[in-house]
Amino acid sequence: MQKKVLGICFGHQVLCRALGGKVGKAYTGWDIGLRKVRIVKDLPPCSFLEDMEEIPPFLSIIECHQDEVWEVPLGAEVIAFSDKTGVEMFTIGDHMMGIQGHPEYTEDILCNLIDRLLNNDAIERGFAEEAKLTLQMAEPDRKCWEKICRTFLKGA
Numbered sequence: 259m260q261k262k263v264l265g266i267c268f269g270h271q272v273l274c275r276a277l278g279g280k281v282g283k284a285y286t287g288w289d290i291g292l293r294k295v296r297i298v299k300d301l302p303p304c305s306f307l308e309d310m311e312e313i314p315p316f317l318s319i320i321e322c323h324q325d326e327v328w329e330v331p332l333g334a335e336v337i338a339f340s341d342k343t344g345v346e347m348f349t350i351g352d353h354m355m356g357i358q359g360h361p362e363y364t365e366d367i368l369c370n371l372i373d374r375l376l377n378n379d380a381i382e383r384g385f386a387e388e389a390k391l392t393l394q395m396a397e398p399d400r401k402c403w404e405k406i407c408r409t410f411l412k413g414a
Contacts, residue, residue, distance in 0.1 A: 334349065
């Protein structure tokens, strides 16, 4: 039906798995904080990306996940990755896109989540403090992520 589907974080993972890809616990453990994501240089032909002005080679995004995409479904293209996660973003044609990070999160939202994970003994105090520190060193590229998502959803 070629309907637009955008999966964010768990939605990214569900979309991948539903289409035949592989998902599981991240080999390197939790990814929490601000992460620099590298956009693939030679992007596959996607009309929604062609409509955007120059996409920077790196974009910062807030992350909060313990699972990750291990293998994209047949026909999917990885269009972003990071030093921690091999599939930060993928597309299938112009109608499906998954983003591992949280373009919608603010610093306050993540700090609240970190505190909850810490209080539930899901993460250690040192790890929590380090994750919060990443937010003080830089800011997520929320405007650019919003533009990517809006451009994708509007489509051709």
